[in-house]
Amino acid sequence: MLLGSSMAPKIILAAFFVIFSLKFYSAKSETWVQGGYWLSGSGFPSSDINSALFTHLFCAFADVNSTSYELLLSASDEKEFSNFTDTVKQKNPSVSTLLSIGGANANYLTFSTMVSNSSFRKSFINSSIKTARVYGFQGLDLCWVSANSSSDMYNMGVLFEEWRATIELKAGNSSQAKLILTAAVYFHPDLRSRSFPVKQMEQYLDWANVMAYDFHSPQWYNSTAAHAALYDPTSIFNTDYGIKAWISGGLSSNKVVLSLPFYGYAWTLANAQDNGIGAPATGPAISGGGAMSYKKIRDYVLSNGANVMYNAAYVVNYCTVGSTWIGFDDVDVVKIKVAYAKEKKLLGYNSWEISYDDNWMLSQAAAQEGNNDGRNKRRLLAIVLSTSAAAILLLGCFLIYYFRIRKLKSKVGTFLLNMLKEAYTLPNPMCTVSGFYCYKL
């Protein structure tokens, strides 16, 4: 006999417990998530957060130790993170807090190595759960945006499975509620043709925060654009396309949380008179990469007396001052996106990042729209109508264009087609060029 007679039943019991709890695991039934990320070092004290506007707050970011693969907090973050939960609960005792791990500055090699080895994963999992418990967080969030190979993606799935199993096991031994487990992911389930572990995400995560922004940036895109377009009649880089792909790829709509950007981008126009969406541009304006928080955009709009325009085909706001063009999500766009999340029966919304807001305007608008059922239908009807109108218009233009091209055998058609193909195969901007969603603006 390999096992002592007293050991065997214990092991069988433990195994049964794990299998049982996994089989019958179901996420604490969240009904509607009003989430927001708070970034340490943003200069915005956690005590200033208006937690009443949120159901979940993500404290960002913890890192991973490159030799022990345990969770790593800098001394200054540890100070701030240790009382984050107590601090935000003072204004809203029912808000839940999650510790977010990773971000744009996370070391790719450390994460890739950690997920590849079971003993490293174990160190990471155990220390993350321990840290969450010690500091009173109700959940953990993985924000690994540089995963870029099929083995990274596969191993990420293994990590989710083991993380969940450990959380279930530890919860069985404790009076505290189970930790929530989430991940922040690309707007589409395929990242440079590598697929996220959708099956494991569906099975083991409470939800995924789908980062539907940074589709275009003035640093690498030669025309003005809606970087977080809800729809885009000319390309696949839009929120609706990504959300539908996640859902058809196997992630339940009630495990999808739509992440909203509380920032926009400023472009320099090639010609100040040509200032719609898709106008030729020569690069970023105002800041180095062109990224601007909503607060800075509002200040800019007010101090320049700029007209804020709205484009219903993309669902985006923009304004022009001289040859500076800024595309962003204003209050109405945020409301339309939250109405979209409700209509598609998503679990809720999230924002990057709460300190970019201007006097809680966007967070308030999102919270109100989320709790407002009557107006959603009308708003959505308007979106549907304007989208169909745009689609019909576009189809018309396309047909005219198509026949013209056929007639003229114009080189322009081929050029445009190549451009579209190129756009499709562009690297993920978040991992390579910009990644502003994780930086201080």
Ligand SMILES: *[C@@H]1O[C@H](CO)[C@@H](O)[C@H](O)[C@H]1NC(C)=O
């Ligand atoms: C990482 O872990 C190792 C081994 O436990 C430890 O010696 C080292 O100080 C840690 N690094 C940091 C930056 O904390």
Ligand SMILES: *[C@@H]1O[C@H](CO)[C@@H](O)[C@H](O)[C@H]1NC(C)=O
């Ligand atoms: C939280 O910790 C910070 C840093 O140690 C401190 O400045 C702040 O007063 C603490 N807040 C609360 C509510 O304990």
Ligand SMILES: *[C@@H]1O[C@H](CO)[C@@H](O)[C@H](O)[C@H]1NC(C)=O
């Ligand atoms: C994991 O890492 C440990 C320590 O470096 C090593 O002994 C072990 O062989 C590794 N396991 C795998 C599956 O690579």
Ligand SMILES: *[C@@H]1O[C@H](CO)[C@@H](O)[C@H](O)[C@H]1NC(C)=O
């Ligand atoms: C993935 O990204 C890291 C850094 O971000 C890089 O070192 C590595 O070569 C990339 N791997 C692939 C397969 O692109």
Ligand SMILES: *[C@@H]1O[C@H](CO)[C@@H](O)[C@H](O)[C@H]1NC(C)=O
């Ligand atoms: C459960 O709790 C007991 C007593 O505190 C402890 O001895 C045991 O190691 C715990 N088991 C797990 C799986 O954490």
Ligand SMILES: *[C@@H]1O[C@H](CO)[C@@H](O)[C@H](O)[C@H]1NC(C)=O
């Ligand atoms: C487009 O951007 C590139 C840099 O990415 C620049 O070299 C080129 O001149 C730009 N083209 C136009 C038409 O502005």
